[in-house]
Every structure is written in structure tokens, then in C-alpha cells.
Amino acid sequence: MANEEVKLYGAWGSPFSRRVEIALKLKGVPYQFFDEDMANKSPDLLKYNPVHKKVPVLVHRGKPIAESLVILEYIDETWKSAYPLLPEDxxxxxxxxxxxxxxxxxxxxxxxxxxxxxxxxxxxxxxxxxxxxxxxxxxxxxxxxxxxxxxxxxxxxxxxxxxxxxxxxxxxxxxxxxxxxxxxxxxxxxxxxxxxxxxxxxxxxxxxxxxxxxxxxxxxxxx
Ligand SMILES: N[C@@H](CCC(=O)N[C@@H](CS)C(=O)NCC(=O)O)C(=O)O
The missing domain is CATH 1.20.1050.10 (Glutathione S-transferase Yfyf (Class Pi); Chain A, domain 2)
Structure with missing residues (x-):
């Protein structure tokens, strides 16, 4: 599929952002990390998460997903076979x-x-x-x-x-x-x-x- 690129707008010190990094790494999904400065948020972050203006935001195939728990579920459903995060039942x-x-x-x-x-x-x-x-x-x-x-x-x-x-x-x-x-x-x-x-x-x-x-x-x- 075109544009499989995975980007993560996060912050090194954020537990919410680290959740996503851990999930991507456990799944073996390569990604590009953009370390946001919380005092000076990037135009991309504000564009991708206009509602909360917070990290993390995952951008997959050009489409943004915000909220770490939502992102974890997305990752689990998208990269199903490698390292399941949620139980099956x-x-x-x-x-x-x-x-x-x-x-x-x-x-x-x-x-x-x-x-x-x-x-x-x-x-x-x-x-x-x-x-x-x-x-x-x-x-x-x-x-x-x-x-x-x-x-x-x-x-x-x-x-x-x-x-x-x-x-x-x-x-x-x-x-x-x-x-x-x-x-x-x-x-x-x-x-x-x-x-x-x-x-x-x-x-x-x-x-x-x-x-x-x-x-x-x-x-x-x-x-
Ligand atoms: N419920 C959100 C919380 C995310 C959150 O609070 N992120 C903080 C960093 S730890 C943030 O971006 N803060 C920006 C701000 O407060 O302006 C999630 O799970 O993703």
C-alpha cells in the first residue's frame, strides 16, 4: 500500500508518548519520531491534534490519530500478527x-x-x-x-x-x-x-x- 510511513509526534519525557513508542517497538514497526517542544508546539502537531493540542499523535498513511490509548488500539489492530497487545477474548x-x-x-x-x-x-x-x-x-x-x-x-x-x-x-x-x-x-x-x-x-x-x-x-x- 502507498505511503506506509509512520510518524510519531511525541515528547521524550511524556509517559503517554512513550506508551506509543513501546508499542511500536514491541511490534517492530519502524517510525519517524518528532520530538515536540511543549513550550513551542510545531504547526504539524497543532494541525494533527487541533482538539487537544497534545502529544502523542501517530500519523499513518498521512492520517493522524490522537490519544495514546486510542493509538495503542490502532497499532494493535493495524499490525495484528506481531506481538498482540490486547487479549483475544x-x-x-x-x-x-x-x-x-x-x-x-x-x-x-x-x-x-x-x-x-x-x-x-x-x-x-x-x-x-x-x-x-x-x-x-x-x-x-x-x-x-x-x-x-x-x-x-x-x-x-x-x-x-x-x-x-x-x-x-x-x-x-x-x-x-x-x-x-x-x-x-x-x-x-x-x-x-x-x-x-x-x-x-x-x-x-x-x-x-x-x-x-x-x-x-x-x-x-x-x-
Ligand atoms: N490523554 C492524553 C494525554 C496526553 C498529554 O497529556 N500529553 C501532554 C504531554 S505528557 C501534552 O501534550 N501536553 C501539552 C500541553 O499540556 O500543552 C493521551 O493519553 O494521549
Missing amino acids: PYDRAVARFWSRFLDEQCFLASWKAARSEGEERAKLKEEAHGHLKTLEEQLKGKKFFGGDSVGFLDISANFVAYWILIIQEVAGVNLFTEDKFPTLWKWAEEFRCCPIIKDNLPKKERLSAYLKARFGFQNASK
Whole structure:
């Protein structure tokens, strides 16, 4: 087919953008990466994602797809044979989608807001984030990965929990995800970060810390 070209408009430090990179790499799909500057977005990004103006955007055969979870499904359906991301069974697929939304709408949001708030508000949001992490911990029990024996759609969707949250809590000075509170999730995070393609697709810790401090003004002041 003409113009099989795959382009990814992303950002090196974005967990959402890294989800897509991991999926493309697991599938063995070659792609061109455009590293967007969030403070000065390219005309192409604004053209391809006029609604949200956010990364990632995948452009395949000249057509754009936005929203990382939507992109992951597109990748899985388009490059079917190599490394399936979602389970085959319709019920299991629905369950994976349910939890991926939980991750973004509950877990990510509460953790990020807790990191960016202070005082009583932070304490409240921290409790909320802990509750969501506990729910994930329960969901994982008895499994190596959310996807079973190997990394799948839900593990990739949870990349924020496996890596970003650890750096964010350090720069923000708040304990969100700790081994003593969430031992099962902690072990999963370690396993996830060690997987061959994953470990090469996580931003360097020092660079990410410096970026988060500069962009969001984290002070590492509170508890
Ligand atoms: N729900 C979106 C979230 C994407 C997102 O928040 N991207 C951030 C980078 S981590 C972004 O592009 N931010 C640009 C901005 O806030 O102006 C997804 O899953 O793709």
C-alpha cells in the first residue's frame, strides 16, 4: 500500500508518548519520531491534534490519530500478527480497556494533582492516590504482569506507575508509591522496567527530574 510511513509526534519525557513508542517497538514497526517542544508546539502537531493540542499523535498513511490509548488500539489492530497487545477474548479486552481508563482518569490524575498541591489538599489527594494504587495492587495479585506472563496493553498503559510516579514523587517531596505499601505493584514495576524494549524507552532519570523541576517548579519542599 502507498505511503506506509509512520510518524510519531511525541515528547521524550511524556509517559503517554512513550506508551506509543513501546508499542511500536514491541511490534517492530519502524517510525519517524518528532520530538515536540511543549513550550513551542510545531504547526504539524497543532494541525494533527487541533482538539487537544497534545502529544502523542501517530500519523499513518498521512492520517493522524490522537490519544495514546486510542493509538495503542490502532497499532494493535493495524499490525495484528506481531506481538498482540490486547487479549483475544472480547471480555478480557473490555476489562483491559476498563483498567486503562482507570489508570488515566483516576490513578494518574490523583497522583499528579497530589504532587502539584500542598498542605491539606495534598494530604487529601495523596490518600486518594493511595486508594487507587491499592486497587491496582489487588488487581495484579497472582500475576506477573497485568497482561499475564508478558507485557501487554495494560502494562504499557501503566508505564506512569512503573516509572514516572517515582521521579515525580522525589522531585515533589511526596510519598505516593512505596514498596512497603504496595509490594506487589512494586515488584511488577521492577519487572516492567527491566524488560528489554521497555528499559531502553524510559527517559533518563536525571534529565526527567531536571525537566520536571524546570517546567513545573517542583521544589522538593514538603513531605
Ligand atoms: N490523554 C492524553 C494525554 C496526553 C498529554 O497529556 N500529553 C501532554 C504531554 S505528557 C501534552 O501534550 N501536553 C501539552 C500541553 O499540556 O500543552 C493521551 O493519553 O494521549
